[in-house]
Amino acid sequence: MKLTPSLAHFVWLCTPLQGATPADWQSQIRGVSRKGQIPQETCLNTNPSSSAPSILEAPRCIWPAAATLGEGTLWSQREQALYWVDILERRLHRIDPASDMRTSWSFDEEISAVAERAGDPGLIVTLRRGFALFDPAAAEVPPRYLLEPEPERTANRFNDGKCDAKGRFWGGTMDFACKAPTGALYRFDPDGRCSRHDDGFAVTNGPTWSADGRTMYFNDTVRGRVFAYDFDMATGTPSGKREWLRFAHGDGLPDGMTTDAAGRLWIAHWGGACVSCHDPVSAAELCRVKLPTRHITNCAFGGPDLRTLFISSATSDLTPAQREAEPEAGGLFAVRTDATGLPAPRFGG
Template sequence: MTCAAPRTIGSASCVWPAQATLGEGTLWSQRRQALYWVDILGRRLHRYTPATLARESWPFDEEISALAERAEQPGLLVTLRRGFAFFDPDTGALQRLHEPEPERRDNRFNDGKCDAQGRFWAGSMDAACRAPTGALYRYDADGRCTRIDDGFAVSNGPTWSLDGRTLYFNDTVQARTLAFDADPADGTLRNRRTWRQFARGEGYPDGMTTDAAGRLWIAHWGGACVTCHDPDSAAELARVELPTRHITDCAFGGPTLQTLFISSATTDLTPAQRAAEPLAGALFAVQIDSPGCAAACFAG
């Protein structure tokens, strides 16, 4: 059965004209009632609080790409260029944890998020976006790190079905979203398959999220949009158009989780494109008539 199509309430608006080189890592904090996001290549963590319009930023000495709140401790679990770390925005304390691929010197980490059991899933990629040297990792609360899959030039996602039994993952350079059968109990995957192959001209699937109806929302690098899809058929149900082409990630937030926050990038735009797209690299928001899912926290 195909899910009902959601409805957007108005169009997307810019809430932070940050001109991020590579905006990513959108995460709504229930604890802070704020939206965390990053500029990977600008090496900055951002936090936007809608109730007060506050904008805060933290600089890093290297790329920061993805994050999750910690369930029982203050602060965040983050991916830096080479691996995992804890970071507390309140104190500035950074604790490095694990680097899973020291032999892959041309790689960096990219997208990631927690599953409902509090395990953090993160993908690495070739920093030049060419060689298929990226992998998908699962980082558990006890510090174990497992390489789950391999062979991606640029990895993005993941997100899950509502029952946690399907993991979706974007193989961005190949313009496809993969699906795996997932075991929520032990975090294993099997039966990798192509869930949707995006056509030439649609852009490339980047970050994504799942809403409370089980629909997938996918940001399109080069496509100037976020699309909403049925979880079973992958049929497109709705589209949010944006005023810049490189759309990188999305997450539901706000008091009722009905605001879709959307990040973007300025990298790879020509001077003419930059002039034509003054909101490139901005953080956007659009209201949706149904809620998303609260972000899971890291159990460690």
């Protein structure tokens, strides 16, 4: 789909993919069959257990930051503000949507994911080599490293991550060149223990969990796969790994994701110019939100009612012509939905 630098950028599409679909909508969906359904090989089955959510307004760019690699979206319930990062420019951003107040902090190395702390001020963050603590209210104090879990993998860096409902922080690593399968999934516990739970990824994204906490989802981005694991919330142990969703050729790659209160997964498409929403049982696509730039990187629900979906994007890898055609690339977007998100769990340490 060719994008043009005009007000037509504010295109939003969240049409259910089951049943009748306008012909012009079908022509814009890459990797979708003539009947408007996901190709059979891409999901476990085509019998959704959830209804399609609705989008209530056009997505709007609330921060035209031109981020090289926007990521790490986190809604703070106690601050009523959104944190997000520009990994490659080594910046942490914060925006209060009510006042439009924006703040940024610079770091000496890549910062890729953030979560609030439950009992103390500040954040747990993933920097290039591992887990660290940082308090934006005391920004004169540099981040304090807690652990570097893979010092032998010198070509790796951390990427996406978030906390589970028990306050354990999960973070994935990746090959900086996005080629070697050296990335892994780690769990960092509030008491400082760290354990590796999966391995062999070139680029990791996620995780997120089902609404009942019994399933964990994790993205193998380069291979275009979303995996599901049985998850024991009491012990923090994933098991029973299986392929849950395979992205269709030409539809981008699975990047960051989140879960709503109905259990539906919302997945950002790197190279696909959209966020897609999926049934938690069948993985069938229920709808998608089209955006005016191709590299969509992460998403999180926020706002007072947790019904605004905040979406990050990137300018990385765009040609000059693509950058000119996509002036809002690297921006932070917001879109109102009738779906309700889940409060982001806080780190217990």
